[in-house]
Amino acid sequence: MVSTVDRLRPGGAHLFHAATLAGALALFLVALLTDWAYWSSYEIQWSNFASWLLVGAMVLVSVAIICEIFALVRGGRSVVHIVVLVATWLVGFFDALHHGRDAWAIMPTALVLSVIAVVLAFVATWLSFASLRAGGVR
């Protein structure tokens, strides 16, 4: 029974952490898709969507970093996690700033940054979910 209690307490924090990462991944992915839509249609509204999706993604990545710091302090986490997350944050941040440019001035850099952000967010989420399983039986 002791092991159940142990699993539940850190498990809640882990699940929250996982949710922020999964959400960020989804938002980065849709931002990339809307960037692609603007790229192929010149329809500016897609670019506006991308800007806001990136803001949402950045909020979730920021929360995920805070979770990761707590996890790191508690121990048992690889430092790779936070490195990947911080890299995601930086790329996402410059992607968000870059989307502040007017009209086609965001292209093609916005598309490139969004691809990198999605890849990094995917790796960060993968690593975290992998450790979530490990953490569950700890």
Add this chain to the structure above:
Amino acid sequence: MKCSSLNVLPLAAAAMLLAACSKAPDLDQYGASPKLPEPSRGVMPDMIIAKPAPWDGQVPIAPQGYTVSAIATDLGIPRQTLVLPNGDILVAEGRGGHAPKLKPKDVIAGKIKAKGNTSVKSGNRLTLLRDADGDGKYELKTVFADHLDAPYGLALVGNKLYVANQGELVRFDYQPGQTHASGAPVKVTDLPSAINHHWTKALAASPDGRYLYVAIGSNSNITERGMSAEVDRARIWQVDAATGAHKVYATGLRNPTALAIQPGTDTLWAVVNERDEIGPNLVPDYLTSVREGGFYGWPYAYWGQHVDTRVMPQDPAKVAAAIVPDYALGSHVAALGVAFSAPTMGGQFGDGVFVGEHGSWNRNPPVGYKVVFVPFRNGRPSGDPIDFLTGFRTKDGKTRGRPVGVSVDPRGALIVADDLSNTIWRVTPTTAAAAPATTPPAPAASAPAPAAPSSAP
């Protein structure tokens, strides 16, 4: 405050931002062929917003031999003025625009830019100023008409006063000496007003009074609200004063903020605010005579055939057709007022145009925040602009005022609207200023007032 945007951004990018905040080289971009650097933009757009500071009894600085006085204060955002034939001055007051914030950038930049503007409520009215005894003090300040919608352009044709609201052109009956409108305004025609990113509707009347020229600004900096938002924008309309019917007179003028008819040649001139966010020395705002049917580049190109790659899809045919404007005023100076001078302005300021420069937000170091004089010879600009009214910024980088509309009183005075301190400034040749005390103001001017050419005898 330097680079206000720093306040709202995490420190992680500070190093990059500092690079973006480095001071731009000053480039003399005046006249017919200004130097144009390559387009550039840092991670952040340059934003320098100076905090407002009070005048504290001081006045703007004019050249030696000229006197400056505040003839009206506490207005509701004065923009353009019109000197009436009897010497009364009409002031259009208000703030327009209802552009939605589309991107996170709009939310952040909007908050920052608001710090550099007045927080006073939009007047939405015309105020009349009168100096009955000609002593240079405008003792009467009264509301001529109110409940207007961000009035801006003003023109008098005979006994009809035309006012360009942000969404419609209206007409009042006017009799000399009148201090209140005799009735509600009559609509002449609707004007393009969807979004109204650039909301001001500048106005001038053709010398014969048959036509009114209405300047309509673009609905974006550079098409970032989509091409469909730009239908009927960035152009000048020629409106038939009798019927309200219009035709397109000229296009591709990004934000034509003031119009004037040149005395003698009867040519239409405009000052135009050009695009932002491709560097501190791009693109020069300009003063130009306006050719009927002419295309001046926006959005596809600037200063002739310089392609703006931010516009997609591009249009090489339009780029090729773009007319090079007559006279560059410098990048980001934000020219919002233009008026042809009269010999009564005296000295070297008798032949040329005055240009009110509201001042930059997208440049470091800031530029504008003054009234300049562009000398003319043989009806064309000739030589660099001369500072005529300065001192709108304090030495410690605060802003006391921001010039907008300028009008020339044919009796020998420049009238300048200041929409930050909500003041009307009057600049007169000092020697001539003594004269009106002995000579009562003439009932009609001998020279045409630039904003109301047809009101001349």
